[in-house]
Amino acid sequence: MSTAVSDQTPTRKLLLTTKIPVRWGDMDFYGHVNNTIYFRYFEQARVEWLEAYGYVVSPQSESGAVIINASCTFMIPVNYPATVVVRLYAGEPGRSSVMTWYELGVEGDDRVFAEGAAKVVWMDPRTGKSVPIPDELRAKVS
Template structure:
């Protein structure tokens, strides 16, 4: 059964020269940074901080990425972020990475985001505002 996915955020990220590796394309680890940037922008736009001193917040407990095509400098990456139905304290998110001006999918990924109490490192219920949005 396919999980319901809702497009929640799209961002544009310029590829930096330093994002590339010895092989002349964006290093695999940087794809996770692109997804992270989209996730942080989305959470902040909803009014939630990504600050370890704020009491509670989102923590990624699992992340994956399938690399379909190499991304090369210069380019601008378009990251489309999707979210699933919320659980008690978590939500699944998915990512599609494109290069601006092209329709081909360069990578796709996923991450499970859990809302955590930063003092106890234990999960807590998702904030009501986030739950209502999802």
């Protein structure tokens, strides 16, 4: 009997690379970037990605993206001063959601300092219910 394991890694497409300066206030008591700030860096990349594709990130929008879960694996501490480099990847979109992944590095260093993920759901803010991802966005992600 064969016990071969199939590759379970989902297909990812690089959609955005952005650079964000580390601020002095991003650090915690231990002198490295606080773990909560990594989620802010991922959020900033997500907003830049959607805006680059022509979507307004605003509570007044008829529909928009929210995340229903988020995770981060911290591998190497980031210290001030630095500029982080965030790469945003996306998987194949479903009806109303798309999985996103993040690699966080530091400018001038090829190592990955943290990896993250977030499931993005397109929703109608008036009803709080999911709606189909716009066709234009689906085409750019696929």
